[in-house]
Amino acid sequence: SLKRGSAQDLKCTTKNMQVWDCTWTAPVGVSPGTVKEVCIKDRLNSCHRLESTNIKIAALSPGDHEVAINYLNGFQSKFTLNENDVSLIPDTPESLDLSADFSTSTLHLRWNDRGSAFPYPCNATWEIKVLQNPSMELVKLVSFNTTLSGRDIVHHWNWTSDLPLQCATHSVGIRWYIDYNRFSGYKVWSDWSPLKNVSWTPNSETNVFPQDKVILAGSDITFCCVSQTKVLSGQIGKTFCPLIHLYGENVAIHIRNISVSENSGTNVVFTTEDNVYGTVVFAGYPPDIPQKLNCETHDFKEIICSWNPGRPTGLVGPRNTDYTLSESISGKSVPFKRFETLTNESYRLAFQMLPGQEIHNFTLTGRNPLGHAESAVFINITERVAPHVPVSLRVKDISSTVVTLSWHLPGNFAKINLLCQVEICKASSEREVRNATIKGAEESSYLVAVDKLNPYTLYTFRVRCSTETFWKWSKWSNEKRHLTTEAIPS
Amino acid sequence: LALSLLFLSVARTTRRCPSSFPQLLSQLQSQANITGDTGSLLEPYIRLQNLNTPTLRAACAEFPVTFPSEDTLRALSKPRFLSTVQATLGRVLQQLSALAQRFPKTRAFPELEKTRGNVQGIRNNVFCIAQLLNHSLETPKPTQASSGASLSTATTPSIFQTKLDSCRFLWGYHGFMGSVGKVFQEWRDGSNRSRR
Numbered sequence: 004s005l006k007r008g009s010a011q012d013l014k015c016t017t018k019n020m021q022v023w024d025c026t027w028t029a030p031v032g033v034s035p036g037t038v039k040e041v042c043i044k045d046r047l048n049s050c051h052r053l054e055s056t057n058i059k060i061a062a063l064s065p066g067d068h069e070v071a072i073n074y075l076n077g078f079q080s081k082f083t084l085n086e087n088d089v090s091l092i093p094d095t096p097e098s099l100d101l102s103a104d105f106s107t108s109t110l111h112l113r114w115n116d117r118g119s120a121f122p123y124p125c126n127a128t129w130e131i132k133v134l135q136n137p138s139m140e141l142v143k144l145v146s147f148n149t150t151l152s153g154r155d156i157v158h159h160w161n162w163t164s165d166l167p168l169q170c171a172t173h174s175v176g177i178r179w180y181i182d183y184n185r186f187s188g189y190k191v192w193s194d195w196s197p198l199k200n201v202s203w204t205p206n207s208e209t210n211v212f213p214q215d216k217v218i219l220a221g222s223d224i225t226f227c228c229v230s231q232t233k234v235l236s237g238q239i240g241k242t243f244c245p246l247i248h249l250y251g252e253n254v255a256i257h258i259r260n261i262s263v264s265e266n267s268g269t270n271v272v273f274t275t276e277d278n279v280y281g282t283v284v285f286a287g288y289p290p291d292i293p294q295k296l297n298c299e300t301h302d303f304k305e306i307i308c309s310w311n312p313g314r315p316t317g318l319v320g321p322r323n324t325d326y327t328l329s330e331s332i333s334g335k336s337v338p339f340k341r342f343e344t345l346t347n348e349s350y351r352l353a354f355q356m357l358p359g360q361e362i363h364n365f366t367l368t369g370r371n372p373l374g375h376a377e378s379a380v381f382i383n384i385t386e387r388v389a390p391h392v393p394v395s396l397r398v399k400d401i402s403s404t405v406v407t408l409s410w411h412l413p414g415n416f417a418k419i420n421l422l423c424q425v426e427i428c429k430a431s432s433e434r435e436v437r438n439a440t441i442k443g444a445e446e447s448s449y450l451v452a453v454d455k456l457n458p459y460t461l462y463t464f465r466v467r468c469s470t471e472t473f474w475k476w477s478k479w480s481n482e483k484r485h486l487t488t489e490a491i492p493s
Numbered sequence: 494l495a496l497s498l499l500f501l502s503v504a505r506t507t508r509r510c511p512s513s514f515p516q517l518l519s520q521l522q523s524q525a526n527i528t529g530d531t532g533s534l535l536e537p538y539i540r541l542q543n544l545n546t547p548t549l550r551a552a553c554a555e556f557p558v559t560f561p562s563e564d565t566l567r568a569l570s571k572p573r574f575l576s577t578v579q580a581t582l583g584r585v586l587q588q589l590s591a592l593a594q595r596f597p598k599t600r601a602f603p604e605l606e607k608t609r610g611n612v613q614g615i616r617n618n619v620f621c622i623a624q625l626l627n628h629s630l631e632t633p634k635p636t637q638a639s640s641g642a643s644l645s646t647a648t649t650p651s652i653f654q655t656k657l658d659s660c661r662f663l664w665g666y667h668g669f670m671g672s673v674g675k676v677f678q679e680w681r682d683g684s685n686r687s688r689r
Contacts, residue, residue: 211653236548272548281653283651283656
């Protein structure tokens with residue numbers, strides 16, 4: 004008869020919910036290597052002859068399944084196997100590549116989720132740890148979910164370290180577990196992947212990091228110093244800061260709420276017995292939204308856009324704000340040329356007009372190392388005409404009570420009507436303004452008659468122009484003094 | 494103000510030389526003394542670059558860029574001395590131009606432009622005095638000491654290193670001008686004695 008004994012420590016795990024890997028301990032009195040036959044009551048009622056106490060079987064359908072182990076020496080063990088007892092432990096993830104951008108102290112991790120090993124879409128939860136050597140201090144632990152889609156997908160993860168990566172070797176590990184709602188067994192974390200390290204190869208030139216960083220004013224930042232000899236002090240500007248010991252003689256200082264730098268930046272300095280190491284940080288702001296963006300033309304040849312830059316960024320020179328004006332209809336764009344030597348900078352750009360284009364959709368973008376901002380304006384340029392000042396004003400007698408005024412107005416106004424004003428002043432400071440609508444022309448002089456004047460009277464004339472669709476007056480022309488002729492005695 | 498106008502006027506005329514040796518010598522000596530004063534360039538630079546801490550001042554002064562020393566200058570013959578000053582100031586002008594590139598807003602550092610004008614003025618006067626003495630200003634072989642005023646480093650230095658290197662250069666430059674002033678003073682004393 005079959006001697007019965009219960010299987011001890013039965014453990015079934017699966018990596019991919021398709022194959023179960025079961026192991027058990029042989030009953031007392033039975034050597035583990037004894038040949039046995041394992042029979043499973045499932046759809047196939049399959050039996051497997053084996054010597055070890057481990058068997059890989061295709062995943063069984065949900066529910067209890069009776070499994071009998073018949074040892075050739077007459078022993079038999081029986082146990083009930085249910086998916087509920089199975090642990091889903093995925094393979095250790097294989098991180099493909101760990102790289103570092105030392106200039107931004109950013110780690111880039113790439114790994115393959117081996118999704119093709121899983122027949123059904125399921126949720127994967129990943130956990131990534133970053134350790135700082137040599138103390139292997141955990142500096143970052145992050146977890147997030149992805150979906151396995153039946154295909155191998157390479158995932159990316161970026162992390163920017165507070166501490167410049169140059170100042171300590173960092174190690175990264177990753178693990179995961181899979182949550183498949185139709186799998187009723189235990190979901191267990193995989194093992195951690197082998198740690199991948201990233202370290203900086205010190206060169207003698209640079210010891211303090213980050214170098215020449217541009218950061219948002221008000222943010223916190225850590226500066227570190229790689230040194231062979233004892234660092235005695237660390238300071239930002241004139242403020243000494245407590246040294247944070249990293250390892251060896253490497254130290255760091257942590258700055259909170261950094262204030263805006265002066266033009267030449269803020270010096271961060273570490274001193275040792277015989278040397279000084281340092282870096283410069285530029286704390287400022289991203290460009291403000293350009294304010295009062297105004298685009299108009301004086302002459303229908305070029306459009307002048309002007310704006311107010313808004314809040315100063317605190318950044319100059321190569322870190323100053325670059326502006327670009329782009330016009331979407333024509334697709335043209337114009338960079339702003341900065342003349343920093345001027346005492347007060349004027350923010351203006353000239354955009355060459357395209358023949359026949361009246362509607363313009365302008366976007367002005369300001370960009371600096373901390374960000375960008377833009378303003379837009381949509382105009383019909385015929386409604387944004389601010390003519391130049393009229394020049395070469397001349398007066399010509401027609402009669403003792405009528406004169407003609409002529410002037411030149413630079414620009415191409417052929418497509419519009421000009422609205423001009425003539426100011427007539429008499430010595431007695433009587434002042435009269437008359438309007439005149441004139442057909443525009445190209446690079447032309449214009450002429451109007453002024454009647455109802457008094458004979459033999461000293462007048463002062465001046466003129467200014469705008470357009471029928473009024474936007475702005477030009478400046479007044481120079482004044483022209485004129486004595487009307489004497490009336491012919493009747 | 495009058496003096497700087499003097500520099501400018503001389504600088505502008507470049508090659509119209511005063512004919513009086515004592516006048517030229519006196520001009521050169523006062524020009525050297527003015528440019529030897531660290532207040533004319535180094536101090537404003539230190540303030541502008543926020544290097545005005547004991548630590549950074551020491552770091553600046555400790556390793557000044559090497560210029561020909563006073564003893565080296567004093568030991569040179571008149572022609573060699575003039576040639577050395579002319580060549581060294583030529584390199585100084587190059588370095589000052591490089592420095593100017595790093596100052597977007599010239600109005601923030603007007604002393605730099607003034608110094609460039611002064612150095613050009615000194616070079617003009619050195620040319621004139623060499624002409625008066627019938628010395629040709631040959632380009633001297635750079636002696637180990639006179640190699641000064643060159644700042645180039647292999648890799649692109651960081652901004653902090655550039656600040657410090659420029660500070661060390663200016664420290665060396667002012668020292669050099671001070672030495673030049675003393676040698677011209679000795680020339681004057683010598684020529685005064687020979688006239689008695």
